[in-house]
Structure formats: C-alpha cells, structure tokens
Amino acid sequence: MNFTRWSARFPGTQRRAAARTEHAAAQAKRGEGAVPAARGSASDGRPADPTVAGTGTGTALAAVPSLDQLPVREVLGRLPALVALVHGPEHRVAYVNDAYTAGFGARPAGEPAAEALPELGELGLLPLLDQVLRSGKPRTAKNRTTPGGTSTYTVTCTPVAFPDPEGSGVLIHLADVTDHAEAVDRLRASERRQREAAVTLQRSLLPQELEQPDDLRIAATYQPGGTEAAVGGDWYDVITLGAGRTALVIGDVMGRGVRAAAVMGQLRTAVRAYARLDLPPHEVLQLLDGLAAEIDASQIATCVYAVHDPNEGLLAYASAGHLPILVRDEDGTVRRAADPTGPPLGTGGWLHSSGTIALGPGSTAVLYTDGLVERRGEDIDEGVAALEHALAGAQGTPAVICDRLMRALGVDADHDDDVAVMVLQQPSRTGTDAELFHNAALELLGGIEAAPRARAFAQGVLASWRFPVELCDLGVLAASELVANSLQHGTPPMRLRLRRTDRRLIVEVTDGDDHLPRRRRAEPADETGRGISIIATIASSWGSRRTPGGGKAVWCEFALPDK
Numbered sequence: 001m002n003f004t005r006w007s008a009r010f011p012g013t014q015r016r017a018a019a020r021t022e023h024a025a026a027q028a029k030r031g032e033g034a035v036p037a038a039r040g041s042a043s044d045g046r047p048a049d050p051t052v053a054g055t056g057t058g059t060a061l062a063a064v065p066s067l068d069q070l071p072v073r074e075v076l077g078r079l080p081a082l083v084a085l086v087h088g089p090e091h092r093v094a095y096v097n098d099a100y101t102a103g104f105g106a107r108p109a110g111e112p113a114a115e116a117l118p119e120l121g122e123l124g125l126l127p128l129l130d131q132v133l134r135s136g137k138p139r140t141a142k143n144r145t146t147p148g149g150t151s152t153y154t155v156t157c158t159p160v161a162f163p164d165p166e167g168s169g170v171l172i173h174l175a176d177v178t179d180h181a182e183a184v185d186r187l188r189a190s191e192r193r194q195r196e197a198a199v200t201l202q203r204s205l206l207p208q209e210l211e212q213p214d215d216l217r218i219a220a221t222y223q224p225g226g227t228e229a230a231v232g233g234d235w236y237d238v239i240t241l242g243a244g245r246t247a248l249v250i251g252d253v254m255g256r257g258v259r260a261a262a263v264m265g266q267l268r269t270a271v272r273a274y275a276r277l278d279l280p281p282h283e284v285l286q287l288l289d290g291l292a293a294e295i296d297a298s299q300i301a302t303c304v305y306a307v308h309d310p311n312e313g314l315l316a317y318a319s320a321g322h323l324p325i326l327v328r329d330e331d332g333t334v335r336r337a338a339d340p341t342g343p344p345l346g347t348g349g350w351l352h353s354s355g356t357i358a359l360g361p362g363s364t365a366v367l368y369t370d371g372l373v374e375r376r377g378e379d380i381d382e383g384v385a386a387l388e389h390a391l392a393g394a395q396g397t398p399a400v401i402c403d404r405l406m407r408a409l410g411v412d413a414d415h416d417d418d419v420a421v422m423v424l425q426q427p428s429r430t431g432t433d434a435e436l437f438h439n440a441a442l443e444l445l446g447g448i449e450a451a452p453r454a455r456a457f458a459q460g461v462l463a464s465w466r467f468p469v470e471l472c473d474l475g476v477l478a479a480s481e482l483v484a485n486s487l488q489h490g491t492p493p494m495r496l497r498l499r500r501t502d503r504r505l506i507v508e509v510t511d512g513d514d515h516l517p518r519r520r521r522a523e524p525a526d527e528t529g530r531g532i533s534i535i536a537t538i539a540s541s542w543g544s545r546r547t548p549g550g551g552k553a554v555w556c557e558f559a560l561p562d563k
Contacts, residue, residue, distance in 0.1 A: 082153075082174035086113050087162060091129050093117065094169060103151075103174075120172070122147050125155055132157045132170050143181055152181040198258045199224050202233075205265035211238045213246040214501035215310040215437075219398035220422040221406065225371070225415060232418035233260035233301065234369045235268050239275045242543045243506050243555040244310045244499060247275045250367040250422055251303035251322070254344070259299075266295050267345070271305065278545035281305045281318035282352040285345070289320065292346035300346040304367055308359060308424070311439065311499065315359045316548075318352050320345045323370060323384065326391055330362030330428060334388045354548075362428035364401065366391055371417035372409050383409070398423040436502040438465060444483065444494035444509075454483040454496050458507075461498050467505065471558060474538050475505055478556050481531040482509040485517060485554065500560075504540070508555035516544045516552055 073095070076083050082100040084107070086093055091113035101107070104119050113120055113129065120126055123144040132139050138158040145152045153174040160169045202224065210218050220236045233253025241247055249271050253260045270291050274284045284305050292301055304325060306317035317325060317337060321344035325337040340353040359365055366387070373383030390408035394401045401423045411419050429437060440461045444450045458479035462472040479496060486494050490511030499506040519532045535542050539556035546552050 081176070082172075084117065084172040084174075085160065085169060086117075086129065086172065087169035089133065090114075091117075091126070091133075091170065100174070103176075119146065123153065123155065125157070125172070128155070128157055129170050129172075132159050133168060135159075136168075143177065145181070150178075151176060152178045194257065198261050201258060202261040202264070205261065205268060206235055207237055211240050211246075213238075213240050213244070213308075214503050215244055215426065216246055216308060217398050217425045217427060218248075218422065219402050220420070221402045222420045223406070223411060223415065223418070225417050232256055232371070233264035234371065234418040234420035235264045236367070236420050236422045237268055237271060238422075239272055241275065241278055241307065241545075242541055242557060243508050243553070244501065245278075246308045248306045248308065248367060248422065248424065249275075249303065250369065250420060251301055251345075252369040252371075252418075252420070253299060253301040255299050259296075263292075263296050263299055263301070267292060267301060267303070271303075278543065280354050280546075280548060281307055281316055282340075282354040285318045285320050285342070285352040289345050289348060289350070289352070293348055295346075297346070300344040302344045302370075306367070308426075310426075311497065313358060313360050313426075314356045315365060316354055316356045318342075318354045320352065323368065323373065323380075325357065326366045326384075326388060327357055327359060328364045328366075328391050328394075329360070332392055334392050336384075336388070359426050361426055364391070364394075364398075364423060364425045366401075366405065367422040367424075368405075369418065369420045371415070371419035372405070372411065372421060374417065398425055433502075436500070438500050439497070440499075441495055441497045444486075444496060445492070450487055450494070451480060451483055455480050457496065458498060462505075465500055467500075468561065471505065471560070474558060475507060478507045478535055478539060478558075479509075481534050482507060482554055482556070485509075485531045486511045489513065489515065489517065490552070503560055505558040505560060506555060507558075508553055510547060510551060510553045512551040514546050514550060514552050516546070517554060 076095070076097045079097060080099055082103050083095075083097040084093065084100050085095040093107050093109050093111055093113060093116045095109070096107045104117075107116050114126060120129070123141075123146065125141065125144070128139055128141055136159045138156060140157075141155045143152055144155055154177050156173045156175075158171045158173070160171050161167055162169055203222070206222055207220075210220060212218060218238055220238075222234060222236070225232065233255055234251070235253075236250040237248075239247040239249070249268075251264070251267065253264045253267070255263070267288065270288060271284065274287050277284075279287075285303065288303065288305075292299075301320075302322040303320045304317060304322040306315050306325065308315050315325070315327070315337075319337075319341040321341065324341075326334055327337070328334045335357065337357045338355060340355055342350045342352045357365075368387070370380065373387050374380050375383060387405065387409060390405050391401075394404045394408070396404070402421050405421060405423075406419065427433075440457075442454065442457045444454060455476055458476045459472065462475045467475070475498070479498070483494075483496060486509045490513040492512055494509065494511045497506075497508045497510070499508070517532050519536055521533075532542070535556050540559045542554075542556040544552055544554045
C-alpha cells in the first residue's frame with residue numbers, strides 16, 4: 001500500500017502546508033523572495049551569483065522537500081516507537097512497523113484488532129479505538145501496563161482518513177515509558193518510606209498513654225494527613241503537677257516531614273521539663289519562645305499551655321498564636337477562651353500573659369490544632385464556629401467526643417493536614433462517687449497557737465474522712481511540719497488545705513512569702529532544717545510553687561491504700 005496518498009491527511013498536515021503557502025505569498029508580496037538571486041540580482045544591484053541559494057555567503061543549499069514527498073512507510077518503519085494502523089469499524093490491521101513487530105511479533109494484515117492485536121485488549125485500548133473512530137478526535141492513554149508488569153506504554157490514538165468507501169482508521173502510537181514509570185514508582189516508594197518514617201517518629205514522640213489525673217477525664221487523638229500530605233508537627237501532652245493540679249499542652253510546628261517532627265519532639269520534652277518547675281503558663285511559654293528560636297530559627301510553632309486547678313475550678317492558660325480553647329458548660333453553652341494570645345513560639349520579642357476560664361463540674365474543654373478547623377477557601381473563624389456547634393451537641397466520654405468532633409468536621413483518612421485534638425472533662429460527681437472527693441481549709445492567723453490548731457484541725461478532718469489510723473497520723477504530722485515551716489519562714493496570710501480524692505490525700509500550706517523551700521541536709525547540732533526532709537521521707541511526693549498573687553504553696557501527697 002502506498003501511504004504517500006494519505007500522508008497529507010495526518011491531523012495538522014494541511015494546516016502546516018497552508019501556513020507555508022501563505023508565508024511564501026507574503027514574502028513575494030513584500031518582494032523578499034527566498035534570496036536576492038531569486039529576483040535575478042544581488043541586494044546591491046549587481047548580477048546574482050548563480051552558486052548562491054539563499055544566504056548570500058556563496059554556499060549552495062539544497063531545496064527542502066515537502067512532507068508530501070516523504071515516503072510515510074519508511075518514516076514510520078524507522079520510528080523507535082511502536083506504530084500500528086487499523087482500518088474500519090472492526091479495526092482491521094493495515095500496517096505495523098518494525099518496532100511493533102519486535103515488541104509483540106508479526107501481525108497478519110486484514111484481521112480485526114481484537115484477534116490480531118490481543119495486546120491492545122490487554123492494555124484496555126479497544127474501547128479507546130471506538131471512541132476515536134466515532135469522535136474523529138485523537139485520544140491519549142497514559143501509563144498502560146502489560147499483564148505481568150513487564151512494560152508500560154503511553155498510547156496515542158489518532159484518526160486517519162482513507163480514500164475508500166469506509167474511509168476511516170486509527171493510527172496507534174505506543175511510546176515505551178517503562179523506565180519512566182519505574183522511576184516514578186521508585187520515587188513514590190521513597191516518598192512513602194519517608195512519610196512512614198516521619199509518622200513513626202511523630203507517633204513515638206507523642207505520649208503513648210495519657211496521664212489521668214484524679215479530677216479530670218482526658219482523651220486525645222492524632223491523625224496525620226492523607227497519603228499525599230507530608231506529616232506535620234502537631235503534638236499534645238498531659239502532665240500531672242502534684243497537689244491535684246494538671247498541665248495540658250497542645251501545639252503545632254509550622255513545617256512538614258521528619259524535620260518538623262524532630263522540632264516537635266524537642267519542644268514537647270522542653271515543655272515537660274519547664275512544667276516541673278510549676279511556673280505560671282505565660283512563663284512557660286516565655287521559656288519555650290527562646291528555646292524554639294535556638295532549636296531552629298527557620299521554624300515557628302503555635303502552642304497553648306494550660307493548668308487546671310481543681311481547688312479553684314479554673315483553667316489558667318497562655319497561648320502563643322494558637323486557636324482558642326473551647327469550653328462547654330453542663331447546660332450545653334459553649335464558650336471561647338478570650339485573649340491574651342501572643343505570637344507563635346520562635347518569633348521572640350514578646351511578653352506573654354496568662355488568662356483564666358472557668359471549668360466547673362460537668363464542663364468539657366477542647367484543645368485542638370488548626371488542621372481540625374482550617375479549610376482552603378474558608379475563613380478559619382467559620383471552622384471554629386462549626387467546631388463550637390459540633391461540641392454543643394457532642395455527648396459521651398472524652399474519647400467518644402474526640403471521635404464525634406473529628407467526624408463532624410469532616411476529618412477522614414484522606415484529610416490534607418495533621419489533626420490533634422484533646423478533650424478533658426470535669427466530672428459532675430454525685431452519690432457514692434462524690435463521697436470520695438472532699439476539701440477542707442483552715443485560715444492560720446499566726447502566733448504560737450497556729451501549730452496546735454492546725455494539728456487539731458487535721459486530726460478531726462482526717463478522722464471524719466475515715467482514713468486508717470496510720471494514714472491519719474502521717475497526715476497530721478505532715479500538716480504540723482508544713483505549718484511550722486510556714487510560721488518560721490513565711491508571712492501572713494497563711495492557710496492549711498486538706499484534700500482527698502479517690503486515690504490520694506493532699507496536704508497543702510500557703511503563705512505570703514515567695515521564697516521556695518528546698519531540702520537540705522541538717523547537721524546533728526542544727527535545731528532546724530529537718531521539716532522538708534521529714535516531709536520527703538513520709539510522703540509519696542512533695543513540691544512547692546509560687547502563687548499568682550504573690551507568695552508560695554508547699555504541698556505533699558499520700559497515696560491511699562487499695563481497697
């Protein structure tokens with residue numbers, strides 16, 4: 001078959017030929033023929049040199065043949081890509097080039113493609129041939145892999161007009177992209193391994209099991225972004241501070257991958273260390289701010305650090321560029337924690353401050369990262385409002401509420417950002433459960449009568465709480481030593497507070513002096529200096545902290561015996 005007859009019918013051939021004709025006509029109209037010699041003279045008016053064909057340099061150039069003069073069979077036969085031509089509605093084989101024969105073997109002419117070219121069926125191309133034949137428009141199918149995965153092709157099917165009654169066919173061009181596809185697979189596998197490593201690092205740096213304080217019920221969840229998203233630096237933590245107080249933290253490192261997870265791990269470790277100092281929330285963030293800049297000046301992080309005090313029924317907090325804490329009261333009302341909110345950690349030059357929000361019995365608080373509420377094309381306040389609406393109707397345990405909030409905000413396995421959520425509840429206790437939680441306090445006016453009054457008060461309270469005699473004696477001794485220490489080294493006002501939970505007895509004394517006691521070794525001749533050592537010996541744990549209004553609190557705990 002002579003392919004020259006229909007070579008001019010390739011899509012675009014007519015357009016290119018017409019463009020050449022129009023260009024030549026435009027040159028002739030401007031008097032610019034191919035070369036000055038074509039007009040019979042040189043540009044300076046002298047007779048043209050017959051050896052010059054177009055450059056004026058004396059070099060003869062051969063005339064360029066048109067596409068119509070090229071033997072199409074020879075062109076297609078030399079292509080390294082696989083080329084086949086099929087004809088008619090049954091896609092009968094009209095031609096296959098040498099590369100196609102080398103790839104799939106010889107193919108009989110005149111047979112339908114479904115029988116003669118079974119590889120097209122394996123690649124899922126037969127429906128594509130029908131579409132091209134009906135529409136008269138070329139189609140491309142990318143990355144079609146043969147059964148067994150030995151070769152991958154990108155296939156282009158182009159409609160071709162034949163000069164016979166049926167008059168239509170399809171030119172099939174298969175470009176072998178196996179190496180490219182394998183490279184893409186290797187790249188994807190590498191990215192998948194890196195993401196898995198980052199997720200593993202991220203999860204290993206998060207607390208494996210949340211601490212559960214006596215007065216709160218807490219649950220948290222972390223979900224990395226979908227498979228196409230690099231893992232971020234979201235984190236959370238719960239830290240028991242002693243004397244019934246609990247620190248809660250949630251944060252988000254601005255970045256992706258292993259680097260963000262590593263920075264997150266360092267910040268989380270630092271938070272736990274600073275929390276042990278029992279500082280106010282804004283002072284913890286101030287320390288973190290300087291540390292974040294030292295860790296990596298190119299990355300910043302948002303963070304909320306909060307401390308729950310069951311005696312006050314308050315959640316004291318400080319925020320570094322983070323989203324507001326939400327609190328749902330027992331009646332279903334949802335409140336946002338108001339300012340203060342400072343800039344993110346790592347920016348420096350800012351004095352953070354603390355705020356408080358009430359967290360009474362039956363209340364639920366939610367701390368979260370921006371992945372929960374931020375959506376492309378939407379204002380983040382709309383996301384926070386949607387979270388408030390979801391929280392107002394979410395009931396159940398903290399773990400159940402975590403799950404319901406995630407589903408209500410549309411967070412699934414394909415979500416494009418990391419999400420961390422922490423839910424804490426202050427239970428509303430009644431009946432027998434309420435009998436396990438008691439508070440008692442005594443204002444100490446000072447003077448020599450304060451110590452015996454404190455001992456008598458502690459003896460009566462602990463006996464009324466039906467503690468074993470041994471635990472009562474230890475509690476009275478602890479109260480006596482702490483009060484004596486406060487009378488000697490502190491200043492008014494002074495207060496003794498006793499608190500029991502279902503797991504421990506807490507003895508705490510506050511006064512107006514902010515000098516924190518420390519344990520030291522007393523010499524045999526010393527008459528003082530043994531009080532804190534006695535407390536450290538008899539109690540399960542002890543500590544001290546500065547109070548917000550000035551002054552200090554010194555406390556100790558005793559674990560209750562298992563029943």
